[in-house]
Amino acid sequence: MAIASFADKGADLELVGITKRFPGFTAIEALDLSIPAGSFFALLGPSGCGKTTTLRLVAGLEEPTAGRILIGGKDVTSTKPFQRPVNTVFQSYALFPHMTILENVAFGLRRRKVGDPVAKAHEALRLVELDHLAARRPAQLSGGQQQRVALARAIVNRPALLLLDEPLGALDLKLRRQMQLELKTIQTEVGLTFLHVTHDQEEAMTMADTVAVMNKGRIEQMGAPEELYELPRTAFVANFLGQSNLFTGQVTGSSADAIVVDVAGVPITVPRTRAKRHAGEVTIGVRPEKVSLLTEAPAPDSARNVLGPGRVTDVSFSGVSTQYLVQVPGVGELTVFAQNMVFGPVVHEGAEVWISWNADHGFGLEDDPADGPRFAPDDSTESIAVQRRIALEEELEQA
Ligand SMILES: Nc1ncnc2c1ncn2[C@@H]1O[C@H](COP(=O)(O)OP(=O)(O)OP(=O)(O)O)[C@@H](O)[C@H]1O
Ligand SMILES: [Mg+2]
Secondary structure (H helix, E strand, O other), X not given: OOHHHOOOOOOOEEEEEEEEEEOOEEEEEEEEEEEOOOOEEEEEOOOOOOHHHHHHHHHOOOOOOEEEEEEOOEEOOOOOHHHOOEEEEOOOOOOOOOOOHHHHHHHHHHHXXXXXXXHHHHHHHHHOOOHHHOXXXXXXXXXXXXXXXXXXHHHOOOOOEEEEEOOOXXXXXXXXXXXXXXXXXXHHHHOOEEEXXXXXXXXXXXXXXXXXXXXXXXXXXXXXXXXXXXXXXXXXXXXXXXXXXXXXXXXXXXXXXXXXXXXXOEEEEEEHHHEOOOOOEEEEEEOHHHOEEEOOOOOOOOOEEEEEEEEEEEEEEOOOEEEEEEEEOXXXXXXXXXXXXXXXOOOOOOOEEEEEEEHHHOEEOOOOHHHOOOOOOOOOXXXXXHHHHHHHHHHHHHO
């Protein structure tokens, strides 16, 4: 009976108004999510934001407090886990130690009395390039190989929906990258729907067609990786998916093409189409790799934004690029990534520099800057002293 519900191709997944409350704690709040069949969807977010809980709800291992779950258009909210066309690869990929690799993979098929389990298990092992190790036991494989067996064991069941909970967490960086590409290839080849959970933004961006950024049980933004990176909607997304230089200021000018924002007395231009808010106090930003460092004040150019002079406070070399921290009075600390085209840092700590970027590269957030003290207004010693005092007072009050 369960066999019929396991598919040869992917199914849509839809979460409608899902809320999950544990005693005294709301882990998921009014979550809506729609994943088209055959896509590779990544759920990305920091530790504790509710990723595993979401997967457990989809798998049927938890019951939602409110909302509905639909797989392939069918409401499965009140069905048992084994009745759902879903398989999960957990981070700890417990294989049966006493069984061979082949038997581990064939296990689910045998239990469900699917015909030809051995041939099917071999086929799944070929897909993860491990068929030559079919006769070994898990302890005789490396961690990465075991991970691939766990994947074969899930894929062999042809679940319409495959849930992956940080399945590459235990691998070293190189193997992880390799497995990311392999997983992506497998997904394209078998055409199943993958829901992949990770807190690694690079992993999410490399693998997924669509990324949903989750924060405190809610989805802050969802879209193609390029779109999320280029046009983050909130400060959380701007900083979780890569790094951003963010500035808050008043909109002082507006034309058909652009808005102008006053950042510590300097007019900064942002294309209208790249800014979510066009009036009042706004937060705008630019990615560190879009910014150049100049050692002299540049000639005025309406196509470029310039801040400075500031001072380089830190230079850190990271292989392909160098990261510079620059303190600009009244604005704060900015980050600049420069590709390492020449040997050694171009600018040294303590140098006086200007920061410049193409006005087309900025973005404007949807966040209301008045919503909370996400950013310190500036980093002057006076404001730091005030912040310290407030923090201390709060601490004393609590004590
Ligand atoms: N059974 C439970 N009872 C109470 N709270 C729970 C329970 N399970 C999870 N939580 C809480 O719900 C929140 C979300 O947990 P979840 O495991 O979904 O996080 P996650 O996004 O997967 O994090 P990580 O990246 O660390 O795995 C956490 O704050 C967690 O403490
Ligand atoms: Mg988790």
